[in-house]
Amino acid sequence: METPEDDKTDEGQINEMDKTDDDPISEKEKTDEDPKSEKSEKSEPETPPSSVQKLLSIARRQSEQLERLSILASPRKSIRKSILSATTAFTSEIQPVEEPSADVAKPARESVSQPLKELQFRASISARKASLRKDLSYAGYAKSNFRPQPGGCCIGKLDIDDVIRHSKKPLKEPLLKNVLPRDKQNAVAVFAHLMAYMGDLSSREDERDNILQILSGGIRTFEIRDEIYCQICKQTTDNPNSDSNTKGWQAMALSCGMFAPSSSFLPTLEAHLEQVVNGTVGKGKHAGSVTDPPRMASYCLKRLHKIEQTGQRHMLPTQEELEAVEKMGTISATVYLPDSTNKTMPLDPMITTEEVVVKIVQMLGLSEPKFFCLCEVDTNQEEKTLGYKTYVAEVQSMWAGNCYPEVVDRLRGFRLTGKKAKSRDNRVPNYGDDVLNKIFQRGSIGDNQPKFLFKRNLFLDHDPGVAETTRNRELAVVYSQAVHDVVRGAYPLSEQDLLMLAALQMRAETGSNSPQTVKGLSISKFLPKFFLEEREEERKSAVVNIVSGLPLDPSPATRRFDYLDYLKTRYPLSEASWFFVKQIQNTRLPEEIFIAINGSGVFYVQPDSKEELLHMTYTEICSWAYSYTTFSIVTGNLNYNEDHRLLTREGADIGKAMQLFVNRLF
Template sequence: DNSATSLSPSVAYVALPTDSDYTMQEFRWHQPWLTMHLVLPTALMQFMGDLSKPRGKNELDLLYGLLKLCQEKEDLRDEVYCQAIKQVTGHPRPKLCTRGWRFLSLLTGCVPPSNTLMPYVTKFLQDWGPHQELAQSSQEHLQRTVKYGGRRRLPSPGEMQAFLKGQVVHLVLIHLPGGVDYKTNIRTFTVAAEVLEELCRQMGITDPQEVQEFALFLIKGDSELVRPLWPQEYLNSVLGGPDVSLHSRRLGWETRLHFDNPTYISTHYSQVLRDYLQGKLGLSPQEDTRLARLAALQQLSRNKEEPPSEQDLLAYLPRKPQWQQQWQMNVATVKSLMGRELRQLQGYSSQEAQISFISGSGLPLFGFTVYPVQRVSSPALPSPGLLGLNRQHLVLVDPSSQELCCSIALRDLQRLHLLSPLEPEGSPGLELNYGSADNPQTIWFELPQVGGLRVP
């Protein structure tokens, strides 16, 4: 049905102290200055409903004020934590107590307490966990905050209202190569890394190193904005607006590929195929034999064994890239050779053809994320060209000859700087400083897609 099934979200916990002697009473006995402030508990009690709200302020105003204060004033966070815990401990009115717990659940997802207070808060949440569902979610939120830094952009008013009503889960679609839509539920404090781990599990990927080779991409409108999300980004902070969509693709190819999962095979095939047809993998149009074999594998991947017409064959061949000036392909020769390839590959299943296309293509820039280069600062290097990036190297390849013209090890990269377009209608640039202190070097590339570039 062209969709993958979601797993329940899980949190990769980090170790927090849980000594049984950590009680909030003991902490406050050692920190008597916390009892001297009155403004914060008043605002919290007004939000919960224990006190009447100030004129002109609603519950969201009070809530935003408290959370924003905690983000801006680190030295007040412990007091807010202590006041929140005090308010939910033994509160006689269950409805108002629940509002206090919801505030605590938001607080733990946005900012952490100090290292001094952390074990006391952790112990308090653990003690209440079996009796209060919001204590469990608060503990999960605190674990995320410790690991990922907390949600720096506060939830929107609409999201905040939904959270206060207990509506914390909503469905999102992640578009995978090949037209597969992966459905999953995210929560107020779900981060990109968690969704990627879940998505990879659906493809049979359990190696943490391989998981790191995938990324989520945010696309606004018709590819108006394309950028990868960092693992620690909170998804609800970036998924605002109806014209924003979430996509996933593989960025790194260092981990050995394995073809033991149908979704893994189909998504990898679709990604490699798309780059190939766009002319991004460095294959010369004069390589008739390789073009014929790759065309035959595409035909077999569709469960078709008969040779296609010359017109249909064109859909299997790379299109002339915009940056490529000379592009002449002998389609009749490729079609003739393709017939021979189909006879040799007779009996291949669709999956076997896709696997062979991925692993046996021998394409020069396979395993690299590729960007077209319009101009290069060095006249000795080809312009236009293809810039390839993986976790070890940045390379420049001549698209006509497939010759490797430049290779820079990422360990030698000292600085990467985005440049403004040379002309009002021109493309932005990328300046690289690399080499040693004794032999510093600089090179720049004019890249139409520089906005989507991420160095691993």
């Protein structure tokens, strides 16, 4: 945008040039000049200052319009048309200026043409954005993409006023023209489920089953996602029933948090939701109701943007999540620390594990969230690191068994009845009874129940600026994590190593090496269960003897460091980043393995015994790459190389861990 100072400069330059042209010249120069040039000089009109002022006023007007309009994407053809029409309209407002001669007033011509180009560009952008804002409405999209419905008032023609508004009649054809023939039946069935969910149609399915049918159709079938969103927009436009409209917006919120529409319909959906938020669409409709449309549309936009950035869901929501989204509330999740303390937290249904880690790091006063992760402990007590972009609600849905294949198959079997069916019992557990505790509570969970576990997964040196108190807090977390892994038998350690670690743990926790002090402790807190079978007293006596021979140390931090250092010397992978993957190339290795990453390189580890299968140093690794479902490591040299391809959805996290270690080493 040009400032007023720039305007004055341009006008001053032109006036100064006009004065220069009128200055007298020597008689010799006059005689040497060509008569034709003299004639053209006399006949050339001066550029009036009013034309420049008009140009600058138009520039300011176009700049103000540019600031008011937001940048929106559009197809190339519409951009060309809008630029062409805007340029034509702009040039028609400007009075033509005669072209001066080549050697007279050349600087003045350049100073006028440059603002002209800028103004033409700004005018084209402003016109394009204005046209885009108009075309991105839901009604504008319907005019170009909806098909005429059978039985409409205009046979064979699209009645736009009827097709974009709420209807109490089921569809006979999909709304969109581009729905494939194989998906037409599902698209029509989705609308019937939507009407039943909103209370506009009775069915044998209860409310929960109807919304799960809609969501499962969108999760599995990409081709009908735009159709689903268009149907919801239709049923929430001019809906006279407040309760029905509320359920329609709840269906919109649930869909926005499960899957995104196609890139061609996404701008229209965002613009439609923004118009509802601003009150330009549906103004005054159901304001102040239980679910106010502008407030719900803002909630839908937030969920839609999150699903665009992080990716779609793959599991249907639990009953708790359904209720939370319908009320724009929170879900609850219990996160355990390695020392068996836990905290139940209220969380946004769209929260990811990375965001949960940030919350816990701040809660515990630790240094950097990148050093920590959230793990899933399954029913077999096997720990698997969850990717940073994993939805917490998605993991809970998996635990509840909310897979979609069984549900979506019933889309074709939707049947209408004369009365509403009785509600069925919930098929998923309700986690909504937990409340937020002020501190982490001591407790345990059943061995056969899955849970979230907070752990450290990147063992890099701290920056020099980290405070001593923060270091001590992180030392406590790492120490409890190491004890947790040793006691559950996660590492392949010898009998002597297990006894020594138990003795070091006793000394670290009691601060004493006296046999009388440690004899009263339960040995099950220090040794794995399989190691204590039928030999508990013998093992305890051996540990007490080892403790009595250890030197005293008054520093709790030093005693913990002794435990960690001993464990690291016996099993270096105890301080590594672990990821569960599948490999399909090397037939000599098991299909399911762990990949462990530390400062020494990348390791393939046997899942059960935790024994090392393959070691790749960083000097052997040429490159690595990942996609949404794979991770590839290339080793070798220019003459020979080998590609180690793995199946995993944590490829980005694996690459991030490798890069951090490489940066520290090299």
